[in-house]
Amino acid sequence: MTKRLKSKKSKKTASTILCVILSISLVIIVYFYVNCLPTAISLYDDATKKVNSISYNTFHGNQTTYLYDSNNNVINNLYSSKNSIYLAYSNIPQDVKNAFVSIEDKDYFKHGAFSVKANFRVLYSIIKNKGKITQGGSTITQQLARNIFLNFDKTYKRKVEEILISIKLDQKYTKEQILEFYINNINFANSTYGVEAASKRYFNKSCNKLNLSEICFLAAIPNDPTYYDPIKNINNTLKRRNLILSSMKENNYITDAQYNIAINYKIVLNPEKYNGNVWVESYALDNAAKVLMKLKGFQFKDTFSTQQDKDEYNKDYSDVYNGCINDIRENGYKIYTYIDMNKQKLLQDSLDNELSGFNEQNSGVYSLQGSAVSIDNNTGAVIAIVGGRTSPKKDYLNRAFQAFRQPGSSFKPLAVYTPAFEKGYTDATIINDHYIEGGPHNDGDIYMGDISIRKAVQTSLNSVAHQVFESITPNYGLSFIKNMDFSKIVKEDYTLSAALGGLTYGVTPVEMASGYSTLARGGEFIDPTCIRSIVDNQGKIIYQNKMEKRRVYEEYASYLMTDILKGTLENTWGTAYNVRLDGITSAAKTGTTNDQKDGWLCGYSPYYTTVVWIGYDTPKYVYNLYGGTYPGEIWHNYMQQVHAGVENKDFNMP
Structure with missing residues (x-):
């Protein structure tokens, strides 16, 4: 009787438990159906859409673009948000x-x-x-x-x-x-993604050159890129490396001998080294973007029929240009340049040293500024570019190509005298130097009377340049400037003021250097750029610079201009006499604007053309600023050094 009651009680308990379980299960099923199933279906649909929307290329992500110097050494890497180099599985x-x-x-x-x-x-x-x-x-x-x-x-x-x-x-x-x-x-810390980029970032070599210990060291980072950051927390990284080596041994990926060698290997970081230079980077990026614009079929213009036409062009230009900049930063190009980093340093040091006495700063950037450009006359390529002084705070304005300034008298050879020689003037042509009502004053209001063009150029007489420019007309003189792609020459500039560099917007040192380099080559213009070639992320050469020439000035006119400018350095009355080079034949022209706000030295040898500008970003008077003072000294110091060991030779006579 007792057993029967117990049996009935047990069955009843089991039945109750089963009912409870069924009830709970029913509640769970109903709850899932009402609350979770719609979410699950939604997540499934979303997952399907996401995966259907991708392709193999999706996983390539943003690839790092590398910038190389003239010796094919890496100057810097360019990327928008992350440093990444993609490797195929087999690699x-x-x-x-x-x-x-x-x-x-x-x-x-x-x-x-x-x-x-x-x-x-x-x-x-x-x-x-x-x-x-x-x-x-x-x-x-x-x-x-x-x-x-x-x-x-x-x-x-x-x-x-x-x-x-x-x-x-x-x-x-x-x-x-x-x-x-x-x-x-995967994330390898410090904005570095993927094992190849990580290998270069931390060991300065490709991952196929790493040993087992170095590989496991890198493999440690992605688990927690902050905690295992090898730059900040190398001891943490080493501990996880050891854990990975133990795991590889336990899973029979490596032998005991391999484990022992790797665990005892001393990791020495060798971070990827760059000659990183903000001036070179910004100029090369600009040059490369314009190359891509051309490859995309963009039609460059510098003349417009209406303001609306100009505004529409500028908007299109901005959209395409910015798109190409992003393309470069994200898609793993290799950009090879003509930049010579040794000359780059010489040019930067020359500028910094000459201006070291001017210590006034504005938010960590020196107030008195300068820029300089050096071109190889043989190729027409920019080999060094300095956009400003080396400042305590990073300075992003590259004054060598982004700042337009009044060129003063340095504009005369390009817009006045060389064009005049093509109109029949010669170096022996006599002009009466005198003040003309409404015209420019000579420096110190000193006038020479009858004087040859040769000596008028070498002493930089404003009245003579004004008269010659009036004779050949601004339209004719500025046509040569336009033909050399000076970008900010506008219709308001076609006045006699342009003879002395009085322009609406002005010119850049890069533009001036390309103009004087044209004279050095006997009148053949080469578009100034630092780009040699561009290779895409598939290894295809998409651009090879052929440094094509086009004639701007007649050879005889160019040679005559150069011969006169040699005297600016060689003759005691020349405005650049004090910065002449020792043992190197060269030619130069100084330029100083009103109130000494801008100082220029534009000079060249048969080998190199170098242009230097000095002034404040917001123009104002600079004590003792003339073309032959601070700009001239910078020019002299740089040019003397880059010609060391070079055989002296004269310019080719036609």
């Missing part, structure tokens, strides 16, 4: 693949998109911790899904979507492809 060292699989997902090649065991463990943790993720468990495929498509919120919703995207990725790509995507897209 990723096997030890790199093994290291990541061993430490991140040892059964990667055995399971599907996700590990059931690991994810049940994570889901249990989520339930236990009220919707918060407190531990890992993501496969390599899940990590890729999170890195490419999701944020790092630790919620069940994000975890479910991560799994769904992983399933879709696993259906679309092979295991090898997914591992390739993963290794190329």
